[in-house]
Amino acid sequence: MSLEEVKEQRVLTDKDLKKTYARWYLSVEVSNSYERLQALAFCNALSESLKKIYKDDEEGYKEALMRHLQFYNSEGTFGAVIHGVVLSMEEEKAKSKDESISEEVITGFKTGLMGPIAGIGDTLIWGTLKPIILALASSLALSGLFIGGLVPFLFPLAVILIGYGMLKSGYLLGKESVVKLMKSGLINNLINSASILGLFMMGALSSTYVKISTPLKFSFENSEPIVIQDILDQILVGILPIAAVFGIYFYFKLRGQYYNRLIMWLIVISLVTGFFGILQGS
Amino acid sequence: MSLEEVKEQRVLTDKDLKKTYARWYLSVEVSNSYERLQALAFCNALSESLKKIYKDDEEGYKEALMRHLQFYNSEGTFGAVIHGVVLSMEEEKAKSKDESISEEVITGFKTGLMGPIAGIGDTLIWGTLKPIILALASSLALSGLFIGGLVPFLFPLAVILIGYGMLKSGYLLGKESVVKLMKSGLINNLINSASILGLFMMGALSSTYVKISTPLKFSFENSEPIVIQDILDQILVGILPIAAVFGIYFYFKLRGQYYNRLIMWLIVISLVTGFFGILQGS
Amino acid sequence: MSLEEVKEQRVLTDKDLKKTYARWYLSVEVSNSYERLQALAFCNALSESLKKIYKDDEEGYKEALMRHLQFYNSEGTFGAVIHGVVLSMEEEKAKSKDESISEEVITGFKTGLMGPIAGIGDTLIWGTLKPIILALASSLALSGLFIGGLVPFLFPLAVILIGYGMLKSGYLLGKESVVKLMKSGLINNLINSASILGLFMMGALSSTYVKISTPLKFSFENSEPIVIQDILDQILVGILPIAAVFGIYFYFKLRGQYYNRLIMWLIVISLVTGFFGILQGS
């Protein structure tokens, strides 16, 4: 069965899918609560499409709305594939009406996949794509180019395009193909390459933007003073920035990610070392 | 059976093979016609060797000459392996005299292999080796070193050495080994690495020799003028040359390789953009 | 059986192993003779531990001492794994007292492994680690930093740490695991990567420290003189140093490694080419 044929048998048109995605895109995090996280946004996204799917079946529609107010949380972009698949499952459920697709199956699918997909999305979208775009923006901005202030908008743009593609292919390809894709190596390859690019960029950015050096000098009689930073540069250029990045890294590894506690510590350290001329910021 | 033993059983000596190759090398393209392409060159190359092979068998000799005036076209360097194998087949045919090796087998071998080998040779010899050598020559010449004018001769030199090696091994190893080699991954690996080198060089050369930039500036009151090229360089050094190369690339991809039509267009574009100060050549 | 459990069943404590290693480390090459090479050092290293193993068994102890005065030669660092295994074997022999572990088995193990392990160690420790450390030391020293004179001590430090680790794991893991490790690809992977790093460094060092160029110039009337070194640099920067390194390399390959004969030749060549202004040292 070709994709075109699948499409024809389906209840929802491209327009419906676009609307669904728009509702989702707009609200993902707006109503995020400690209790159910993205549940409300999920339900809100699907509500109109569900109405169309359960046309005359009021009870079914109501149940579906309730069903999708249950706890849900995943990464919003890649996670949109779940919305697509869920719509296709709801459609099947509405059509067959028997219990071939029970409530449990749908909820099971959602809760089963939301975790792994959050992992993928958080790595690719938030851990790699976002910092790279913001890094490019920063580097343009630091050169005084106002385009740097606009580059961050590439990120939501990418999110919209990828997310809608996910939702649509989820809807058209259905449950099996998503599970299949998850099992194929492709996603791992993608994560691996994206992580490599991300790490590479973080290296380049650390080297460019972590700017600390030591102004320490030792003077002896009858000879030129020994400039510590010169010796460090002979050994390895950028040894202090590297030490800073990995100092923080291992702090997090060993002590847990107490972001704000550390930030305060870093400021204290900066003030002290700066005050006593042990480090300088450039 | 060792190579030495094979050699001893063979009719043609190294000297015969060298003469054959010389006749081929000299004439490959000289007589190239729309009708039969390299047929005449092929026949001319083999004629003396065939005379030796079919010593007393006038009829066989004549048939062989006629046979090798049939349509033939392949890449001349790698293609020389076909000459070698054909000679070994003719030899067998002359010896056995029965129909164990029929005319059809020989012609079939020639026409079967000339296509694939043309593909290999055009990629390796003409698509990779030639531009690299000419690029090195150009870069020396552009520095004013007269040795740049001689470097192109490395290309025919390489052709002679590789081609003769091909012919000789074709003759000694015979049909099976050539087919086997074609099937092994080695040739693909070679093409792959050569293509990588080629692409790498084309990148370096594009960066060096495609020299266009924009002299556009926007001036505002009370502030320094905005130099467009500076902004482009901040975003990506060489963005215009890349655009040029891939503009042309996609033109060819989409519109077909109308080389001369495009060259005219490029000149028109150059004149217009140069005239209005949109682009400049450096 | 966990490592901890193994440890408890063993006669020798960590302290014993450390002493054994210290005796070995100190004496490896001190008593090296043409006749038996490291035999005396081997026996000396084990003597105290053997005394403890064969507590009341005078005869056993004596035999063991004699046994380990037999010819032995391997790389001292990686080779320490042999000491460890041998101690575990001696221990088993002392315990069981029957012939389950005969003298032949122990000696067979030693002589069987000392060759391959020498190969591994000579490549990794002496062929890669040592020149890299000395190269770093040289490069610091050439910049006038006195720390360069201390960096070489990193080499014995690494030897001590690796060597003791080898001895200890040999003792605890025993014969089988060493043989298994040798057969796994890990060691080959290690050698391969280390060799890559080594070669990479040798390239960088050759480029930095092999400093020869030609002062030859040709002058013509009415034109700037042709500076040969400029032309060479256009063709390939560092072509003379590369030629020097690979000239020597192929000399060794073809003529055998007559180190000192070659060194004399190089000095003669240097004096002649320097005298006549064909080469210069920078």
Added chain:
Amino acid sequence: MNILIAALCGFLYFIGTSRLGYGLTQATGSPIFYGMILGLVYGDLEKGLIIGATIQLIYIGIIFTGGNMPADQSLAGIIAIPIALQTGMDVEVAVGLAVPFGILGIFIDQLRRISNSYWISKAEKYAEVMDSKKIFHCAITYPTIVIFLLTFVPVFAITLFGADAVTTVMNFLPQGIIDGFGVAGGLLPALGFAIIIMVIGKRDIMPYFFIGFFLVAYLGVSTMGAAAFGFCVAAIILFNSMKQNGQEAG
């Protein structure tokens, strides 16, 4: 400070933390974006951008795993940038000023998420009567009103009165402290990068971090240049692994 500018700041902070549009507030709430707008307003675009970007780098690695906000780059930016532009503060000192607000902002976000619990219970009621329009309001309209109050008001107030207070303080800052802030400005971006390494840095690909680092350190490549090389290398690795897995390269 001008009341209009204070209102603008309040509004920018609201927009930047409203969460309207998934990922969109990474742009509308980015200190760089703030820096651009406020730079234009104060007639010093370049300084605005530079302060903005310097603050951005500190928070570049932040990920809201499970919806939790580890620090609020928007509040950090929207407080520090206008005050710095107004008082002519050094970039580094501005960063030092920004950081505490980056922490304070977390509490605003927590209030928001706590209040959101109310709307989900409301939404359940509307679901039972199948009123999808009201569900929409619960999901978007009402929380947005709440967040507006939570964000606009405090930022309006602080930016209105903050600059004077800061100027007073600054006159007393000894050089040693300013040097210290200079160190902080150079050191804090390390935090952003370290966080990302935590997320994506498996051991067997860590060498790429160092290659990127040394490409800049030893060869002086710009970040854009490094990005170009990085893309190429990542693409090669991706295509290679796809080939090995026999997947179609699509």
Added chain:
Amino acid sequence: MNILIAALCGFLYFIGTSRLGYGLTQATGSPIFYGMILGLVYGDLEKGLIIGATIQLIYIGIIFTGGNMPADQSLAGIIAIPIALQTGMDVEVAVGLAVPFGILGIFIDQLRRISNSYWISKAEKYAEVMDSKKIFHCAITYPTIVIFLLTFVPVFAITLFGADAVTTVMNFLPQGIIDGFGVAGGLLPALGFAIIIMVIGKRDIMPYFFIGFFLVAYLGVSTMGAAAFGFCVAAIILFNSMKQNGQEAG
């Protein structure tokens, strides 16, 4: 122009398009080679080489698949170089002049290949009487005589009278047009490189193009330097793939 030089040009063009020696005419017919010879003749070796190399780059990607000539670098070179050297034309304008001749040359080659049909029919007759000597003449001698006439005569004529005509035209060229030719000189080499990408550029190895590009763009490596790195990388990949296929590395 001097009659001797015109004859030399005619001869060089004949040699460079005679096709005697497979691939040899890539050297004897290369604009660089022409530039070297004519540069020596005119006493300005450097300029000759530079014009020649600039023209060469435009045609660097040309492949005669199936024997078809997409453009004639030799005619482009042999017309433009001597005229440029004689009249003191800019390199860029010379390139502009060369290009139309690069197209015209195709027709000469087509005439050649059409006429060659005659010799193959002749050769068939000689084959029947087993006269291998005559076959040799059909394969080499006769076509060479034809190509001599097809190439020497027109180039001799054009170079003899061309320079004056060109000088006249050049005096009227406005600066804007000369700038335009400058753009063409910088743009046309892109054509040569794009063609090669068409031939060898499969998607999964395209990143190498960009690595080469940025190596020059960001690190300022010379082409020779890039070639050195390229060779090393290609060799590593070749050896690796051979190892994986279990082939002997020979």
Added chain:
Amino acid sequence: MNILIAALCGFLYFIGTSRLGYGLTQATGSPIFYGMILGLVYGDLEKGLIIGATIQLIYIGIIFTGGNMPADQSLAGIIAIPIALQTGMDVEVAVGLAVPFGILGIFIDQLRRISNSYWISKAEKYAEVMDSKKIFHCAITYPTIVIFLLTFVPVFAITLFGADAVTTVMNFLPQGIIDGFGVAGGLLPALGFAIIIMVIGKRDIMPYFFIGFFLVAYLGVSTMGAAAFGFCVAAIILFNSMKQNGQEAG
């Protein structure tokens, strides 16, 4: 030369060739180490280090396969460095002076190993009576006494009287010879590197040598910088091959 310095040199040479501590004498006997000590003694640390390092590079590739010493870097260093520092000799000439002693030292080592045969036969006797203390002396104490005599005495003598002799000779050295030593100083390190290529350079990884070479030649990376890149590349390759073999990356 000062008798104290001569004694120091003798002692340094003894320590550096005593073989006490496996690999330790690569540090205590390194010309760099000698250069540092003697540089301090003569008050010209920098020159000491530079001569030491230049000599070290010549012998950097030496491996004592099977215990055989191919050349003696320590004797080369301990003779050339003090004389050079004392007489103000050029670095290159000092290297030229060092080389013959690098050869002479081999004989000292051969004497040592020949004499060691005596101690092993002794040790066998002690083994029979299980006297492990005496075995210890045979293995360490006695050979160390022998090596002390073999090394201290000649170096003490040469360094005591050598400088004067050398100064005399140097006054007669024509510039051409000094230039020649300059070439030698630049050429001899090639020997050290070539030797290592002999040991670790399999064909399929040779390209890495050239990448390292051209990284310095074309991009001007320092040796430390090259080491940084080299480590990263080697680590990537190691991790990759471990992954492919399914080994644990430990």
